Amino acid sequence: xxxxxxxxxxxxxxxxxxxxxxxxxxxxxxxxxxxxxxxxxxxxxxxxxxxxxxxxxxxxxxxxxxxxxxxxxxxxxxxxxxxxxxxxxxxxxxxxxxxxxxxxxxxxxxxxxxxxxxxxxxxxxxxxxxxxxxxxxxxxxxxxxxxxxxxxxxxxxxxxxxxxxxxxxxxxxxxxxxxxxxxxxxxxxxxxxxxxxxxxxxxxxxxxxxxxxxxxxxxxxxxxxxxxxxxxxxxxxxxxxxxxxxxxxxxxxxxxxxxxxxxxxxxxxxxxxxxxxxxxxxxxxxxxxxxxxxxxxxxxxxxxxxxxxxxxxxxxxxxxxxxxxxxxxxxxxxxxxxxxxxxxxxxxxxxxxxxxxxxxxxxxxxxxxxxxxxxxxxxxxxxxxxxxxxxxxxxxxxxxxxxxxxxxxxxxxxxxxxxxxxxxxxxxxxxxxxxxxxxxxxxxxxxxxxxxxxxxxxxxxxxxxxxxxxxxxxxxxxxxxxxxxxxxxxxxxxxxxxxxxxxxxxxxxxxxxxxxxxxxxxxxxxxxxx
RNA sequence: GCGCCUGUGGCCCAAUGGAUAGGGCGUCAGCCUCCGAAGCUGGAUGUGCAGGUUCAAUUCCUGCCAGGCGCACCA
Numbered sequence: 187x188x189x190x191x192x193x194x195x196x197x198x199x200x201x202x203x204x205x206x207x208x209x210x211x212x213x214x215x216x217x218x219x220x221x222x223x224x225x226x227x228x229x230x231x232x233x234x235x236x237x238x239x240x241x242x243x244x245x246x247x248x249x250x251x252x253x254x255x256x257x258x259x260x261x262x263x264x265x266x267x268x269x270x271x272x273x274x275x276x277x278x279x280x281x282x283x284x285x286x287x288x289x290x291x292x293x294x295x296x297x298x299x300x301x302x303x304x305x306x307x308x309x310x311x312x313x314x315x316x317x318x319x320x321x322x323x324x325x326x327x328x329x330x331x332x333x334x335x336x337x338x339x340x341x342x343x344x345x346x347x348x349x350x351x352x353x354x355x356x357x358x359x360x361x362x363x364x365x366x367x368x369x370x371x372x373x374x375x376x377x378x379x380x381x382x383x384x385x386x387x388x389x390x391x392x393x394x395x396x397x398x399x400x401x402x403x404x405x406x407x408x409x410x411x412x413x414x415x416x417x418x419x420x421x422x423x424x425x426x427x428x429x430x431x432x433x434x435x436x437x438x439x440x441x442x443x444x445x446x447x448x449x450x451x452x453x454x455x456x457x458x459x460x461x462x463x464x465x466x467x468x469x470x471x472x473x474x475x476x477x478x479x480x481x482x483x484x485x486x487x488x489x490x491x492x493x494x495x496x497x498x499x500x501x502x503x504x505x506x507x508x509x510x511x512x513x514x515x516x517x518x519x520x521x522x523x524x525x526x527x528x529x530x531x532x533x534x535x536x537x538x539x540x541x542x543x544x545x546x547x548x549x550x551x552x553x554x555x556x557x558x559x560x561x562x563x564x565x566x567x568x569x570x571x572x573x574x575x576x577x578x579x580x581x582x583x584x585x586x587x588x589x590x591x592x593x594x595x596x597x598x599x600x601x602x603x604x605x606x607x608x609x610x611x612x613x614x615x616x617x618x619x620x621x622x623x624x625x626x627x628x629x630x631x632x633x634x635x636x637x638x639x640x641x642x643x644x645x646x647x648x649x650x651x652x653x654x655x656x657x658x659x660x661x662x663x664x665x666x667x668x669x670x671x672x673x674x675x676x677x678x679x680x681x682x683x684x685x686x687x688x689x690x691x692x693x694x695x696x697x698x699x700x701x702x703x704x705x706x707x708x709x710x711x712x713x714x715x716x
Numbered sequence: 717g718c719g720c721c722u723g724u725g726g727c728c729c730a731a732u733g734g735a736u737a738g739g740g741c742g743u744c745a746g747c748c749u750c751c752g753a754a755g756c757u758g759g760a761u762g763u764g765c766a767g768g769u770u771c772a773a774u775u776c777c778u779g780c781c782a783g784g785c786g787c788a789c790c791a
Contacts, residue, residue, distance in 0.1 A: 213732085218735085219731080219735065219738075220735085220736085220738090229734070232772095267735060268735070269735075269771080270734085270735095271734085273735095349791060352790085353790060355791095430791095458789055472789095474789095475789085476789040477789060478789080480789085482789065483790070508721070508784095508785055508786070509786055509787095510786090510791095511720045511721085512787060535720080537720095537721060537784090537785090538721090579720095579721060580721080581785090588741095595740085595741065595754095596754085603755075607751080607754095611751045613751090653732080668739090671756070674751080674752095674756085675755065675756040675757085678751065716752090716754075
C-alpha cells in the first residue's frame with residue numbers, strides 16, 4: 187500500500203534496526219483483532235523480547251517514543267497494551283490522504299512491485315476424461331493464486347502439464363478403440379483397468395465420423411478441447427501447455443539421468459534403474475526406468491522440473507491433489523540432487539471436495555460429478571466463490587443449495603448486494619465524476635470506520651500473498667460488505683447537503699473500487715443490479 | 717503398520733505462539749413516512765482426551781480417541 191501503512195513500516199523497521207540491531211523482514215503491522223485496539227497493531231516488541239530476552243513492554247515503550255517523534259501528524263495516538271502490543275490510531279488527515287490515494291490510483295494503490303518470476307503449475311489433469319469437481323477446486327484456486335501474485339508484481343506463467351505420454355493415455359486410447367468397434371457392430375472388450383465412462387463413447391463417435399489419420403493425437407486433442415471449454419466458462423486460461431511427450435522427444439529425460447549418473451546417484455537393481463532419493467531426504471529410493479525398459483512418470487517429472495528451473499524461474503509453485511503428498515519429497519530430493527535449492531519448489535496440496543446438496547445433481551451412474559454439471563447448476567461466479575471459502579489444506583464441502591440460495595444466507599449475495607446498493611445510490615444521486623477535494627467533509631465515526639476498513643485490504647492481500655491462501659480475500663470481502671451495510675444503515679448519502687453528499691459519494695466510490703478489485707482478483711463479476 | 721489432512725457453542729467455519737477465542741446459520745428481542753429490509757442493532761450457548769515445552773498454547777511436541785485420504789517398477 188502506498189499510503190500510511192507502507193510508510194510507517196519503513197520507519198518502524200529503521201528504528202528496530204538502529205535500536206536493537208535486528209532486521210525484521212516479515213510484515214511489521216497487522217490489522218488488530220478488534221477495532222478499539224486501533225488501526226494498526228505491531229508485535230515486533232514481542233518478537234524482539236523472545237529473541238533478546240528482554241521485557242516486551244519495555245521494548246514497546248522505547249519503540250513508541252521513537253515512533254511518536256517521527257510520525258506526529260499522521261497519528262492520533264499510540265498505545266502500548268500488555269503483553270507488548272504497539273497499537274496505532276491513525277489521525278483523520280492521514281485517513282483522508284489514504285482515501286484520496288485510493289480515489290486517485292484505484293487498484294494501483296494496493297499493488298506492489300515484487301517482480302519474481304514464478305511458474306505456477308496447476309490442474310494438469312490427465313487428458314483422459316472430463317474434469318471433476320475436485321479438479322475444479324485446483325483450477326480456481328490456482329487461477330486466483332496467479333492473480334494475487336500478479337497483483338503484487340510477480341511475473342507468473344500459468345502452466346498445465348499435459349500427461350500425453352504413458353500408460354494412462356494408452357489405456358484411454360485402447361478404450362476408445364474398443365468403443366469404435368462397438369459402434370461398428372464388432373465384438374469389443376474394454377481393457378483391464380480401462381475407461382468405462384459414457385464419455386468415451388462420445389470420443390469414439392467423433393472418431394468414427396471424422397476418420398482422423400492419427401487417432402491417438404486426435405483423441406488427445408479432443409479431450410483437451412473439452413477441458414479447455416470448462417476452463418473457458420470459468421474464465422481460466424493457461425500460458426503454457428507443457429507436454430510430457432515433448433520432454434521425451436527432446437531427450438531431456440536422458441539428459442537429467444546422465445547428470446544424476448555422473449554424480450553417482452543412479453544404480454541398477456532387479457533389472458530396473460533407480461535414483462538414490464534417500465540421500466536427499468526421501469523415505470525410499472525410487473525407480474526411474476522399469477525392468478521392462480519404460481521410464482516412469484517420476485523420470486519425466488525430474489526432467490520437467492529441471493526444465494522449469496532452467497527457464498530462470500525464482501519460484502515453482504505446484505498445486506497437487508492430496509493423493510500426491512508422498513510425492514513431494516521425491517521430487518524435491520531430485521531437485522536437490524540436480525544441484526538446486528529444494529525450496530525453489532513450493533507444493534500446495536489442495537484437499538478434497540465433497541458436494542452437499544439435498545436434491546441429486548445430474549449424476550450419471552459410474553462417473554463422478556462433473557465440473558461442467560456444477561457450473562451449469564450454480565453458475566460461474568458461485569462456482570469460483572465457493573471453491574475459495576476454505577483454506578487449501580481443509581476439506582471443502584461445496585454447499586450447492588447455499589450457492590443457489592438467493593438470500594442473505596448466501597455470503598456471495600451478501601457481498602454482491604453491497605456493490606449493487608452502492609450502484610443504486612450512484613444512480614439516485616446521478617453521480618458520475620468524483621472529486622476528492624470534498625472528502626475533507628467526512629468526519630462522522632461511521633465515515634471514518636468505513637475508510638479504516640478499506641485500508642485493511644492491504645493486510646488481507648499481504649496475508650493471501652505470503653500464505654498463498656485466497657480464502658483471506660474472501661474473508662476480507664465479507665467483513666468489508668458488513669462494514670458497508672452497517673454504514674448504509676446509519677448514514678445517508680443523498681440529500682445530506684451538497685458538501686457531505688459529495689464527500690460520501692467519494693467514500694462510496696472508494697468502497698466500490700476496493701470491492702471490485704477484490705472481486706476481480708477472485709475472477710468474480712461484481713453485480714450492479716440484482 | 718507408516719504418512720498426510722481435519723477435530724472449536726445445536727450446525728458451518730475464523731484466530732503468522734500472544735490482547736476479553738472471532739463471524740455466519742439457527743434461536744430470542746427490537747429497527748422500514750427515509751439512497752433496495754437480499755439489510756441493521758442487541759441477548760444466549762465454547763477449543764476431542766491426557767501430558768509436555770513457554771512469561772504466554774486453539775496454535776508447537778508426545779501419546780490416545782474420532783472422521784477423511786494416501787502408502788505402485790500407476791499417473
